[in-house]
Amino acid sequence: xxxxxxxxxxxxxxxxxxxxxxxxxxxxxxxxxxxxxxxxxxxxxxxxxxxxxxxxxxxxxxxxxxxxxxxxxxxxxxxxxxxxxxxxxxxxxxxxxxxxxxxxxxxxxxxxxxxxxxxxxxxxxxxxxxxxxxxxxxxxxxxxxxxxxxxxxxxxxxxxxxxxxxxxxxxxxxxxxxxxxxxxxxxxxxxxxxxxxxxxxxxxxxxxxxxxxxxxxxxxxxxxxxxxxxxxxxxxxxxxxxxxxxxxxxxxxxxxxxxxxxxxxxxxxxxxxxxxxxxxxxxxxxxxxxxxxxxxxxxxxxxxxxxxxxxxxxxxxxxxxxxxxxxxxxxxxxxxxxxxxxxxxxxxxxxxxxxxxxxxxxxxxxxxxxxxxxxxxxxxxxxxxxxxxxxxxxxxxxxxxxxxxxxxxxxxxxxxxxxxxxxxxxxxxxxxxxxxxxxxxxxxxxxxxxxxxxxxxxxxxxxxxxxxxxxxxxxxxxxxxxxxxxxxxxxxxxxxxxxxxxxxxxxxxxxxxxxxxxxxxx
Amino acid sequence: xxxxxxxxxxxxxxxxxxxxxxxxxxxxxxxxxxxxxxxxxxxxxxxxxxxxxxxxxxxxxxxxxxxxxxxxxxxxxxxxxxxxxxxxxxxxxxxxxxxxxxxxxxxxxxxxxxxxxxxxxxxxxxxxxxxxxxxxxxxxxxxxxxxxxxxxxxxxxxxxxxxxxxxxxxxxxxxxxxxxxxxxxxxxxxxxxxxxxxxxxxxxxxxxxxxxxxxxxxxxxxxxxxxxxxxxxxxxxxxxxxxxxxxxxxxxxxxxxxxxxxxxxxxxxxxxxxxxxxxxxxxxxxxxxxxxxxxxxxxxxxxxxxxxxxxxxxxxxxxxxxxxxxxxxxxxxxxxxxxxxxxxxxxxxxxxxxxxxxxxxxxxxxxxxxxxxxxxxxxxxxxxxxxx
Numbered sequence: 001x002x003x004x005x006x007x008x009x010x011x012x013x014x015x016x017x018x019x020x021x022x023x024x025x026x027x028x029x030x031x032x033x034x035x036x037x038x039x040x041x042x043x044x045x046x047x048x049x050x051x052x053x054x055x056x057x058x059x060x061x062x063x064x065x066x067x068x069x070x071x072x073x074x075x076x077x078x079x080x081x082x083x084x085x086x087x088x089x090x091x092x093x094x095x096x097x098x099x100x101x102x103x104x105x106x107x108x109x110x111x112x113x114x115x116x117x118x119x120x121x122x123x124x125x126x127x128x129x130x131x132x133x134x135x136x137x138x139x140x141x142x143x144x145x146x147x148x149x150x151x152x153x154x155x156x157x158x159x160x161x162x163x164x165x166x167x168x169x170x171x172x173x174x175x176x177x178x179x180x181x182x183x184x185x186x187x188x189x190x191x192x193x194x195x196x197x198x199x200x201x202x203x204x205x206x207x208x209x210x211x212x213x214x215x216x217x218x219x220x221x222x223x224x225x226x227x228x229x230x231x232x233x234x235x236x237x238x239x240x241x242x243x244x245x246x247x248x249x250x251x252x253x254x255x256x257x258x259x260x261x262x263x264x265x266x267x268x269x270x271x272x273x274x275x276x277x278x279x280x281x282x283x284x285x286x287x288x289x290x291x292x293x294x295x296x297x298x299x300x301x302x303x304x305x306x307x308x309x310x311x312x313x314x315x316x317x318x319x320x321x322x323x324x325x326x327x328x329x330x331x332x333x334x335x336x337x338x339x340x341x342x343x344x345x346x347x348x349x350x351x352x353x354x355x356x357x358x359x360x361x362x363x364x365x366x367x368x369x370x371x372x373x374x375x376x377x378x379x380x381x382x383x384x385x386x387x388x389x390x391x392x393x394x395x396x397x398x399x400x401x402x403x404x405x406x407x408x409x410x411x412x413x414x415x416x417x418x419x420x421x422x423x424x425x426x427x428x429x430x431x432x433x434x435x436x437x438x439x440x441x442x443x444x445x446x447x448x449x450x451x452x453x454x455x456x457x458x459x460x461x462x463x464x465x466x467x468x469x470x471x472x473x474x475x476x477x478x479x480x481x482x483x484x485x486x487x488x489x490x491x492x493x494x495x496x497x498x499x500x501x502x503x504x505x506x507x508x509x510x511x512x513x514x515x516x517x518x519x520x521x522x
Numbered sequence: 523x524x525x526x527x528x529x530x531x532x533x534x535x536x537x538x539x540x541x542x543x544x545x546x547x548x549x550x551x552x553x554x555x556x557x558x559x560x561x562x563x564x565x566x567x568x569x570x571x572x573x574x575x576x577x578x579x580x581x582x583x584x585x586x587x588x589x590x591x592x593x594x595x596x597x598x599x600x601x602x603x604x605x606x607x608x609x610x611x612x613x614x615x616x617x618x619x620x621x622x623x624x625x626x627x628x629x630x631x632x633x634x635x636x637x638x639x640x641x642x643x644x645x646x647x648x649x650x651x652x653x654x655x656x657x658x659x660x661x662x663x664x665x666x667x668x669x670x671x672x673x674x675x676x677x678x679x680x681x682x683x684x685x686x687x688x689x690x691x692x693x694x695x696x697x698x699x700x701x702x703x704x705x706x707x708x709x710x711x712x713x714x715x716x717x718x719x720x721x722x723x724x725x726x727x728x729x730x731x732x733x734x735x736x737x738x739x740x741x742x743x744x745x746x747x748x749x750x751x752x753x754x755x756x757x758x759x760x761x762x763x764x765x766x767x768x769x770x771x772x773x774x775x776x777x778x779x780x781x782x783x784x785x786x787x788x789x790x791x792x793x794x795x796x797x798x799x800x801x802x803x804x805x806x807x808x809x810x811x812x813x814x815x816x817x818x819x820x821x822x823x824x825x826x827x828x829x830x831x832x833x834x835x836x837x838x839x840x841x842x843x844x845x846x847x848x849x850x851x852x853x854x855x856x857x858x859x860x861x862x863x864x865x866x867x868x869x870x871x872x873x874x875x876x877x878x879x880x881x882x883x884x885x886x887x888x889x890x891x892x893x894x895x896x897x898x899x900x901x902x903x904x905x906x907x908x909x910x
Contacts (some may be wrong), residue, residue, distance in 0.1 A: 321767060342770030351768065359768040362761045373758055374769025376751045386751035 016043040017080065019207050020065070020096065020176055025074035027060055034060040035071065036232045042176060047198055047208040049218040049239075052228030053251055053421075053449035058211060061228065062178055065209070066098050067091035097174025099165045101181045105153050112136060112149035115168050139170045143200045158307070159190040163197065170206075177201070178209040183217055184446070187306050188477070188510040195221045215244040227251055248450055265298035266485050270333075271469035272438050277317050277327030279310075279493070287313050289494035291327070295438070295469040300460070302484030302501065303473045304509050310493035311473045312354060315442055318471065319351060320344050332437060346377050350436030352427055354443045354473070356420070360427050363416030367408060368397040370415045371430045378434060396433075404429035405455055421452030428456055432463050439463065442473040457483060477506040491515050536875050537822065537829065540867040547863045548856075557852045566839075568846040573723035579842060580717055581725040585799075587831075587838035588736045589614075589791045589809075593816025594823055594830040595743055596647075596788035600665075601825045602747065603780035604760040609654060609669030610788040611813025612676035617647035618792025619680055622701045622803035623688040625708035625796070635707035640735070640793060647789025648782045650676075655781035659774040665781075673813070684805050699805040710797040732794035739787060744827040756780055788813065818865045824872070837861060 018041045025038040035057045042048050052058045063069040065076070067085030075082045078094045085091045088098075105114050112133055121131040133149050140147040145163045153161065162182060169177055179198075183191045198208055198221060212218050218225060219239045226236045227250045234250060242250075272295040279288035288310050295301045305311055316322040318329060320341045328337045329344075336344050345351075351374075353359035361370055372381050372393050381393045397411040404425045408418050415423060424444065431439065441460065445453040460483060464470060474480050480487060481501045489497040489512040497512045549559035569579040593610050600607035621643035630638055654668035683689075684699025693700060712728030747753035759766040759776040767773055791812050792803075800807055819837055823829030840861060844854035 319768065340770070340772065341767070342772070345770040353765075353768050358762070358764050360765055362758055362765060364761060365757075369754070369758075372754065373765065376754060382751050388749045388751065388754060390749065 016045055018042060018077070019044050019079060021077040021080075022061075022065070023075050023077065025061070025064055025071045025076070027064055027069055027071045034231055035064065036230075038064075038074065038228075038231075038233050040226060040233060042207045042209060044175070044205045044207050045202050046223040047202055047210050047221050049210045049212065049222035049225045050228065051212065051215065051218055051225060051247060051251055053451055056228045056251070056449070057231040058228055060231075062098070062180065062209075062211065065091070066096060066178065092172055092174070095173060095175035096178065097169030097172060097176070098178040099162070099169055099180065099182065101184060103161050103165055105161055105164060107152075107154040109153060110149065111147055111151050111153060111156075111164055111167075114153055114164055115149075115171050119172055135171060136167060139167050142204060143170070143197060145197060157190075158185045159193065162186070162194065166197070175205075176207045176209065178211070180211050181447075182210070183212060183214060184475070185307065187513050188506050189514060191217060215247045218247070219244060251450055264485060265465050265467075267297040267299075267467070269297045270294045271297045271331070272318075272471070273328075273330040274318070275328045275330070277314075277329065278325045279313055279317060279322060280325045287493050288317060288324075288327075289492070291317075291490075291493075291495055293488060293495065293498075295471060297437070297467045297469055298464055299485045300464055300470040300472050300483050302480040302487045303471065303490050304477060304480050304487060304513055305473075305490035306513050307475060309490050309513075311442065311490060313493075314490070315351070315353070315440055315471075315473065318344075318440055319349065342377070345374060348435070348437035350431035350434055350439045352424070352431055352439070352441040352444050354446070356423055356427055361415045361423060364414060366412045367401070367406075367415055367418075367426060368394045368411040370426065371397040371400060371411075373430075375430060375434055400426065400429035400433055403433075404459070405452075419449075421448040424448050425452055425455060428459055432459060432468075437467070437469060439468050439470045440473075441470060443475060444472070445474075445476065445479060477509050480509075481506070489513055536871045537824070537832070537868065539875075540822075540871040541864065543867040543871060544860070544864040547867065548860050551859055551863070552852065552856065555852065555856070557850070557856075561850050562847060562852050562856070565846045565850045565852070566843040568843070568849065574726065577717055577723040577725040580722065581727070581729050583835075583838050583842045584716070584733065585730045585794065585838075586841050587834040588730060588733055588794050589812045590815055590819050590837050591736050591831055591834035592739065592787060592791045593812045594819030594834055595740060595816075595827060596784045596791065597813075597816045597820040598823070598825040598827075598830055599743070599756075599780055599784040599787065601820055602760045603756050603776060604763065605777065605780055605784070606666045607651065607654075607669055607781065607784045607788075608666055608817065609651060609672050609813070610784070610791070610816050611811070612669070612673035613647040613650045613785045613788035614791035614813055615680060615808070615810065616650050616676050617643045617789035618796050618808060619683060619688060619701070619803045620646040621789075621793055622704060622796045623683075625704040626690075626702040626802060629705065630707065632707040635705065636710060636797070639708050639797065640790070643793050643796075644786040644789040648786040651781045651785025651788065652778070655778045659777055680805070684803075688803075690802075700807075701803045704797060704801040708797055709801055710794065712798060730794045730798040732798055735790065735793075739790065740827045740831060743787070747827075752779075791816070815861070818861055821865055822868050836864075 020042040022038055022040040025035055027035040038057075038061055040061075050058055050061070060069065064071050067088045067090050070085070076085065077083065083090075083094060085094070106117065109117070112129065115136055116127070116132040121128045121135070123131070136147060136149050139145065145167055147163060147167055153164065156164075162185070166177065182194060186194060198210070202208060202223070210218065210222060219242070222239045224236060225239050225242070225247065227234050227247065229251060237247070237250075274294075275292050277288055277291045278286065281287050291314065293301060303311060303314070313322060317324055320336070320339060324337065328335055330336065331344065331347050331349065334347070336347065357363060362373060372378075372388070376382055380389070380396060382388055394411045400406065401408065401411065406418070406422050406426045406429065408422060415426070418426070428444065439460070444460065445456050448456065457479070460470060460472075472480065472483060481504060484501045487499040487501045487504060487509070488495045489499065489509065491513060492515065496515070499509070552559040552562050569576040593614065596610045596613070597607055621639050624642045625635065625639040650672065653672060654663075654665045657663040657668050658665050681699065684701070688701050690700050690702040692702065710731050712731045714728045715724045716729040718724070747757065755766065755771045756776060756779075758769070759771055759773060763773050766776070792808065795809060796803055815837060819830055819833045822833035822836070823831070840857045844857045847856055848854050
């Protein structure tokens with residue numbers, strides 16, 4: 001247990017006074033209670049982790065805490081004084097700041113400009129850049145953030161950008177920082193760095209509210225963990241006395257499976273073959289660099305890599321969405337390099353894209369229309385003349401919804417009103433039900449709760465046993481290691497390592513992912 | 523229930539609400555102009571004194587709604603795909619001219635004359651719409667800009683054609699441009715006593731038979747959009763181009779196809795006049811502006827053929843009442859203000875209701891499935907060390 005950082009604040013010592021206290025918070029929407037009797041005590045100098053399934057009420061609670069929602073019952077105490085937040089401005093004034101999962105930075109601005117944007121220090125009607133710079137230097141030094149105020153954001157890494165977001169909140173005087181899934185975009189080494197920064201901040205007396213799905217990380221960084229289930233706080237636990245499994249069980253209220261793929265189902269029949277695929281940007285930069293690999297029937301080929309190293313383009317290359325500079329894509333012995341996307345899809349390529357809202361769903365359309373998206377050549381849904389069989393489409397949607405546990409009122413519900421996990425289950429359902437022989441799954445469980453995650457893993461495993469060849473791209477290294485039969489690491493558009501998931505650790509993967517090591521055989 | 527509510531919110535409710543808002547705003551405008559809103563409102567419904575005049579008013583109302591409907595339909599095809607085809611104006615003008623010239627020049631058997639002329643008109647509109655489509659797909663040029671420019675090119679093109687190749691050889695040099703008369707086989711037949719079943723008099727001239735074509739095209743578009751693979755792909759591309767592309771619907775192809783269809787329907791807009799009323803294309807007589815009103819009609823009709831039909835009928839009703847307004851000393855251009863106010867109200871009301879609907883759906887989905895089924899004791903199985 002890494003408890004050095006916590007030694008200064010053992011739980012049995014007199015506790016610091018709470019900076020923020022929520023008492024009996026209840027937030028209702030018509031017909032539904034999103035938060036019920038929430039009690040939460042956040043103290044200075046501690047990392048308070050908040051865990052719970054998607055839809056458990058975490059985001060509602062965060063919005064209450066950040067002043068975006070006003071609760072119907074209960075009270076919020078700031079430094080012991082009951083306070084009403086009428087909006088984010090009130091909560092910022094009370095010292096509560098939020099670091100969102102998706103960064104909101106202007107790429108062409110410098111770090112300094114981004115941080116002061118919206119709360120510019122002024123002198124005589126002009127922006128006082130020097131005052132801003134001085135304060136940023138102070139913040140950077142106090143919390144060890146290592147920011148260069150004059151660097152332009154577009155040149156910086158994801159981890160750098162996250163530190164800018166944190167600095168932005170600190171610049172506005174926050175004493176309580178809410179971090180929403182801060183590790184989702186980081187590689188293991190960067191996560192460790194982030195945790196260092198968090199410790200610096202708590203040592204300075206700040207309070208951190210840390211929201212995450214990754215329970216191992218929560219256990220590593222948190223001083224206190226509060227579990228939310230079905231809209232209410234079910235328990236507050238000491239991370240030193242629980243395991244990740246116990247935490248997960250608290251979250252879902254039942255036992256859960258792990259992503260391990262048991263017996264090998266890999267056959268010797270090559271279903272998908274990629275040979276020498278290259279893609280060069282107009283600038284001359286190699287986006288995909290001579291990529292070659294085979295995926296057999298019943299095999300899951302996992303691709304690890306820091307985001308932006310060519311994963312999205314690889315998916316585009318397999319689907320025929322981008323024009324390649326070189327290389328072939330061969331599906332079941334047939335060269336499809338010059339075929340259209342729809343031709344490839346009809347040959348049995350199913351896809352779960354990385355960004356479900358942008359690439360996989362029609363959010364303002366009903367679920368049944370989303371079910372037929374990409375499957376307009378399925379004889380169950382359309383006649384050979386191109387007529388839509390609406391009744392069949394609706395009932396097939398209902399079938400997938402019950403088979404894949406998509407929780408929604410019915411096939412007529414708009415896709416945009418489902419939670420991420422339910423949307424993803426629908427997408428997986430429609431893709432796997434298409435009698436596909438190849439599945440391209442990019443981040444299939446991103447932003448999905450533990451229950452849905454387990455269900456999605458289970459489905460992928462079952463399809464693998466049925467002979468499906470799967471290309472799995474993920475940022476979740478546990479998922480990659482657990483599900484894959486073969487692991488590749490992609491770095492700057494090239495495959496730099498082929499590894500055996502049985503013997504690899506997230507640390508080793510991280511080393512390859514950051515380009516610290518290369519090795520092409522295994 | 524869900525379905526009914528959704529239809530109520532997305533369907534006719536916004537239009538009705540918007541119309542109410544528009545009537546109130548228009549009342550204020552009339553007040554400012556110094557007119558009595560109530561008198562003006564009554565004047566809108568003034569169909570004339572004699573039964574013959576009333577029948578004529580009815581005829582011009584129905585006739586007036588046909589090109590508006592077709593134009594709205596053409597615009598809506600683009601809208602559905604996320605394309606802003608402002609070029610319907612140019613497309614229908616050039617199509618009307620070419621169809622008129624064709625029907626005047628080429629001798630065809632009677633049963634073929636009308637269908638072939640219609641096809642020629644549609645093909646001309648489609649080809650003229652193909653230019654912005656190709657420019658967008660190959661060079662990434664925004665279709666708003668190209669279609670506006672092509673609209674103004676059409677004016678020059680038509681002036682040239684009417685001075686040169688398409689000019690009626692019988693015309694003198696000084697006369698304004700006109701094609702030769704459409705051959706009699708291509709005259710579109712009309713209804714002599716269209717309102718007899720309403721107990722009304724026969725109008726002075728027959729009601730345009732092109733109404734039938736318009737209704738037919740409306741039905742084809744409605745069914746095609748909602749019940750075919752092509753229609754689904756078009757709507758999918760319009761609502762989320764990236765998701766459509768990922769699922770195998772190529773954006774470029776859809777843009778070209780949508781513009782071709784939009785242009786083909788635009789090609790029909792001028793035909794009731796060319797084949798039914800004027801039997802030719804005259805630079806002075808050919809009515810302009812339907813392409814632009816079509817944008818408003820499509821917006822008001824929420825891009826749905828049925829809605830576009832109702833919107834076209836409403837706009838034609840207003841157009842027809844311009845002269846009646848003059849009788850009560852209200853400038854007829856108030857009709858244009860009315861149409862503008864209606865469109866603005868619709869856009870605003872739509873947006874407000876759309877947001878409400880999304881919130882409603884969110885809550886409903888949350889209400890039906892608030893959280894995963896509970897297992898075990900309500901407090902959960904807290905492991906050792908739980909402090910609450």
